[in-house]
Amino acid sequence: xxxxxxxxxxxxxxxxxxxxxxxxxxxxxxxxxxxxxxxxxxxxxxxxxxxxxxxxxxxxxxxxxxxxxxxxxxxxxxxxxxxxxxxxxxxxxxxxxxxxxxxxxxxxxxxxxxxxxxxxxxxxxxxxxxxxxxxxxxxxxxxxxxxxxxxxxxxxxxxxxxxxxxxxxxxxxxxxxxxxxxxxxxxxxxxxxxxxxxxxxx
Amino acid sequence: xxxxxxxxxxxxxxxxxxxxxxxxxxxxxxxxxxxxxxxxxxxxxxxxxxxxxxxxxxxxxxxxxxxxxxxxxxxxxxxxxxxxxxxxxxxxxxxxxxxxxxxxxxxxxxxxxxxxxxxxxxxxxxxxxxxxxxxxxxxxxxxxxxxxxxxxxxxxxxxxxxxxxxxxxxxxxxxxxxxxxxxxxxxxxxxxxxxxxxxxxx
Numbered sequence: 001x002x003x004x005x006x007x008x009x010x011x012x013x014x015x016x017x018x019x020x021x022x023x024x025x026x027x028x029x030x031x032x033x034x035x036x037x038x039x040x041x042x043x044x045x046x047x048x049x050x051x052x053x054x055x056x057x058x059x060x061x062x063x064x065x066x067x068x069x070x071x072x073x074x075x076x077x078x079x080x081x082x083x084x085x086x087x088x089x090x091x092x093x094x095x096x097x098x099x100x101x102x103x104x105x106x107x108x109x110x111x112x113x114x115x116x117x118x119x120x121x122x123x124x125x126x127x128x129x130x131x132x133x134x135x136x137x138x139x140x141x142x143x144x145x146x147x148x149x150x151x152x153x154x155x156x157x158x159x160x161x162x163x164x165x166x167x168x169x170x171x172x173x174x175x176x177x178x179x180x181x182x183x184x185x186x187x188x189x190x191x192x193x194x195x196x197x198x199x200x201x202x
Numbered sequence: 203x204x205x206x207x208x209x210x211x212x213x214x215x216x217x218x219x220x221x222x223x224x225x226x227x228x229x230x231x232x233x234x235x236x237x238x239x240x241x242x243x244x245x246x247x248x249x250x251x252x253x254x255x256x257x258x259x260x261x262x263x264x265x266x267x268x269x270x271x272x273x274x275x276x277x278x279x280x281x282x283x284x285x286x287x288x289x290x291x292x293x294x295x296x297x298x299x300x301x302x303x304x305x306x307x308x309x310x311x312x313x314x315x316x317x318x319x320x321x322x323x324x325x326x327x328x329x330x331x332x333x334x335x336x337x338x339x340x341x342x343x344x345x346x347x348x349x350x351x352x353x354x355x356x357x358x359x360x361x362x363x364x365x366x367x368x369x370x371x372x373x374x375x376x377x378x379x380x381x382x383x384x385x386x387x388x389x390x391x392x393x394x395x396x397x398x399x400x401x402x403x404x
Binding site for chain 2: 025026027028031032035036039040043046047048049050051052053054055056058059060061062064066069071072076078079082084086088089091092093096098099100101102103104105106107108109110111112113114115116118119128130131132133134135136137138139140141142143144145146147152153154155156157158159160161162163164170173174177180181182183184185186187188189190191192193194195196197198199200201202
C-alpha cells in the first residue's frame with residue numbers, strides 16, 4: 001500500500017511547496033490531502049455513486065447522457081449534461097455516429113490509468129510533462145454472435161503502452177505506471193470480476 | 203448457446219422477410235446472416251482489434267481519440283476521428299471538461315447491452331420500439347486513494363435497469379435482456395477478469 005502519510009523530510013518539502021506551489025500537474029495537492037484528511041475523520045464522504053442514462057436511437061446507434069452523481073455526502077449536477085453517441089461502423093452494420101462500446105471501454109481505461117498516474121504523481125510531488133497512451137484490444141466476434149462457446153464475448157487481451165515525459169528518474173516513472181494499475185478503478189473493474197445486476201422494468 | 207441456425211419454419215419466414223423487409227430495428231438482418239455465413243467459411247474475419255489513443259491535457263483532463271480498427275481481414279479508417287474529453291468534476295479536483303473514466307465505463311456498458319439486445323432481437327425478427335437504460339455504480343474512493351486495502355478500487359456493484367417498449371410478449375423481452383448479458387462484450391469484460399498488459403515505452 002502506498003500511503004501518503006508524510007515523512008519528516010517530505011513534510012518540510014511540502015511546507016515549502018504550500019507556500020511556493022500547491023498545484024502539481026494541474027492537480028491541487030493541498031485540496032487532495034485536505035480531502036484525504038476529511039475522509040479519515042468521516043469515511044462516508046469517500047462513497048460515490050456515478051450514473052448514466054442510455055437511449056437507443058436506431059440500429060447500432062444509441063446515446064448515453066451523463067450528468068448528476070452522488071459523492072462527498074451530496075448529489076452534484078454538472079452545469080451541462082455530457083451526451084455521447086455510440087454506434088457501430090458499417091462493417092458491423094452501423095452508421096458510424098460515434099465509437100462503439102468496446103472502444104468506449106478502451107477510452108475509459110486510458111483515461112482512468114492516466115488520471116490515476118497524474119494524481120498520484122502530484123501527491124508525491126513528481127512533475128509530469130506529457131503522458132500518451134496507446135490501447136488495443138483483441139476480440140473475436142464469434143463469441144458475441146453466439147457461434148462458439150469456446151470464444152469469450154469480450155476482449156481476449158487489452159494492451160496499453162504508455163509514453164511519459166518527465167524529468168523524474170525513470171525508476172520513479174516505472175513505479176508510477178505500476179501504481180496507476182494498482183489504484184485505477186477502471187483497470188480494476190476490467191481486470192477483476194465486478195458484479196453487474198441487470199433488471200427489466202415492467 | 204443461442205444459435206441462429208434456422209429451423210424449417212424460420213427459413214420460410216425469413217425468405218418472406220427477405221422480400222418484404224430485410225431491416226429489423228434498423229439492423230440489416232440479411233447482411234448479419236451473410237456475415238455469419240462468411241465467418242463460418244472463413245473464421246479469420248471475425249477477429250477484430252479496436253484501438254484508442256489517449257493524451258493527457260492537464261490535471262484530471264485528458265483526451266481520447268478513436269479512429270481506425272482492424273476487422274474482417276483489413277484495417278478500416280473512419281471518415282473522421284472521434285475525440286472524447288474526460289475529466290473529473292470539481293469535487294474530485296477536475297474542471298468538468300467531460301464525464302470521468304468511471305462514467306465512460308458505464309456509458310460503454312449501457313451501449314453494449316443495448317446494441318446486443320437490438321442486434322439479437324433483429325436476428326430473431328423481434329421488433330423493438332424503444333430501449334432505455336439507467337445505470338449506477340457504487341464506488342468508495344478510499345480504494346483509489348490507497349487509504350484501505352479492504353476496499354476495492356473500482357465499482358463495488360453496478361446496477362442496470364432496462365425499460366423496453368415492444369409488442370413482443372414480455373417473456374420474449376425478458377429472454378432478450380438475459381441474452382444481452384450472455385453475449386455483450388463489455389458486460390463480459392466487466393463481469394469477468396480480462397487480461398490487461400500495461401507497458402512503458404522508454
